[in-house]
Amino acid sequence: MVLKGIDRLGNWNPQLLRELKGRLKGRNIAIALIISLVGQFLLFFSWSGDHPRRHLSELEIQLWWQDHYRDIFISLSLFVLFALLVIGSYMLIANLGHEERRGTLNFIRLSPQSTGQFWLGKLLGVPILLYLAIAITIPFHLWFGLSGKITLTEIISFWVILIASSGFFFSAALLFGLFGSWFSGFQAWLGSGAVFAFLLMANFKPIDNSSFDWLSLFSPSVLFPYLVNETNSRYTGFPFHLGKIQAWQFFNLPLGMMGLSIVVLTLLNYGLWTYWIGQAFNRQFRNPGTTLLSKRQSYLLTACWITFTLGFALQEPTSGYSYPFPDNFYIVLGLNLVLFLGLIAALSPQRQCLQDWTRYRHQNRSTVNSSLIADLLWGEKSPGLLAIAMNLMIVVLPLIGWILLESVDINVKLQAFASLILSLIMILIYGAIAQLMLLMKTSKRGIWATGIVVAAIVLPPTLLSVLSIFPGQSWGGLWLFTAFPWDYVMRHASVGLVLQAFLIQVIILGGLNWQLTRQLRRAGESATKALLAGRLPLSN
Structure with missing residues (x-):
């Protein structure tokens, strides 16, 4: 049964099978899972020390725990966001640069598989251990979110946008990786550093009614004010300062009034620019000249x-x-x-x-x-x-x-x-x-x-x-x-x-x-x- 599944996977996407076979080793999987679990426990215990020492009423205790779980939820979301996008970009750029230096990239270009198969195989296969580590956070993420009175629909919307952002940043990383020979092996640090800097800029930038507001659509953390219901006032809570996000407009339409409109436009934005990156990648991969x-x-x-x-x-x-x-x-x-x-x-x-x-x-x-x-x-x-x-x-x-x-x-x-x-x-x-x-x-x-x-x-x-x-x-x-x-x-x-x-x-x-x-x-x-x-x- 397993062999049939492997054969089907190989027939569907040979590149994905190649990547998975090289990475899904027992030792690698164990290390990824241990790192993820240890990181989550450290995050939880770091917040546990904030429990108030003074006596609180039962209602106050309930409200405190609700806010506490909400803060842990946002912290874990932030950790997952940066870990996935920054580390994943590094892995993809480094892998493509390694393929270029070994000469196997030209061999892959001559193979019968399509550019789409190669692109999807790299996106799904190269960061597979990172995906496993992130997947282990989902139960804790759901528990903290629901305990903090964040609805399941809102939690799912965050993960949908995170997946869309991964497609955008990882596609850009692959395109950047095609030019690896220019940077003599330094391109992975340069590319992942650029992703990290861009996310910081997009997250810290307040909504100020200018074209710079477009940058906020490239960060999944734009949903945080809606998840914690802090859109009516200037959002200055942890982790970022987005300003009065309800004033956000697009062609004078009240974009910031509803979380749904933010989700729809963010997905449209990611999809559009991922498409253009894909067009450039397809041309450059098949004909570097x-x-x-x-x-x-x-x-x-x-x-x-x-x-x-x-x-x-x-x-x-x-x-x-x-x-x-x-x-x-x-x-x-x-x-x-x-x-x-x-x-x-x-x-x-x-x-x-x-x-x-x-x-x-x-x-x-x-x-x-x-x-x-x-x-x-x-x-x-x-x-x-x-x-x-x-x-x-x-x-x-x-x-x-x-x-x-x-x-x-x-x-x-x-x-x-x-x-x-x-x-x-x-x-x-x-x-x-x-x-x-x-x-x-x-x-x-x-x-x-x-x-x-x-x-x-x-x-x-x-x-x-x-x-x-x-x-x-x-x-x-x-x-x-x-x-x-x-x-x-x-x-x-x-x-x-x-x-x-x-x-x-x-x-x-x-x-x-x-x-x-x-x-x-x-x-x-x-x-x-x-x-x-x-x-x-x-x-x-």
Whole structure:
């Protein structure tokens, strides 16, 4: 019977069977279970010392124990959340990096199993001992929750969101693990550390009626105020400070009024972004030389991104803390900068792809010149700069509508327009720099592209700050040429200075594009000459 079950499992998902056979050893299972039980008992006994010494009435004793069990429930939930997501991410990244270094990953790519089978096998198989350790906490978790007067439906909703969050973070970990060779074995610590830092940020961030409220949807602890029925006042209880969560809105809809609406939108958020990570993983796993996303996929992803960032920005001011329109608008610009840095990395082809594309255009110039724009917008191997510009347009149109409809002074609207235009041109400049770096002949061109773009973003504001050149001071206009020109535009910039900065940025962008076109033409001509000479061009 057991052998039949194993055979069926192997036929259904060979990768999962491979992972389970390597991990489900008696000694490993015993260690995982002992660690889980010891951890739970230590947690329980650490709370037991808080029993009040003074005499209480029977009713007071009952209420005290109810609050006490509720606090233990939240503590155990927090422990499970961080243990599962952080340790699980570490295990998956380390495992994929190990596969890459051993060379077995390329063998798996050539096997008949689908990418979905590989992905599911890794997700279910690699952290299997962690899953067993977490499963042992369920009876205690249920007991503490029910004893704390938390309903079974609420407890189940937490576990459903925790499972959805695992799918998101673990899928992101697998995608990150595909680039393991870049970090020489350090990627597992880097990736799991990033997950830990992100969860801390998402959990500690209060609801403040800005686009930053979107980050709270990525943390299962967003349900804690609803589980303990502390949504009517500023939630400052253990373990986090979420603020007045009832004021949370999405496109002015009262998202925070009901726990059910939080559960539904959180699951939708996790499902949507897990899907996009899966699309990138599928492309990168099957063909490591291709871009992470197709240009068509990037347009849809950008539409999803601006929907969420703008949805949380369009909130009615409340009696609590709320950002004014300019600050909220600049938060949206900052989040969009994060998006486009990712798109630059996801849409910029490597040198070999660009060589193939330019060779194709040189050999078929009479038939493809008319479709150059379409090729740049939709082609798999064409440069990604025009596609990045198209994604910028997808973002710009809703933001322009927001600026026009916002009830603010005309000068504030003009400042927002100026900040938007300058920010978009700087993003195109970063995209052109990245594509030029990816045309280098060195094998480390990806690292060079990443380093140069990061330096172009980080170094200018850092140097200006070190030199005590701040907006409003002499030479403060240099902030207009950084990735963060918003404060200077809002407070100090004149129309003439903004126009000068715009013209200089356009000249820089034009020069980079001219150089990019020149490099592409040279790469195409050299590849074509080598082909006509009867020899293959050297791979770089």
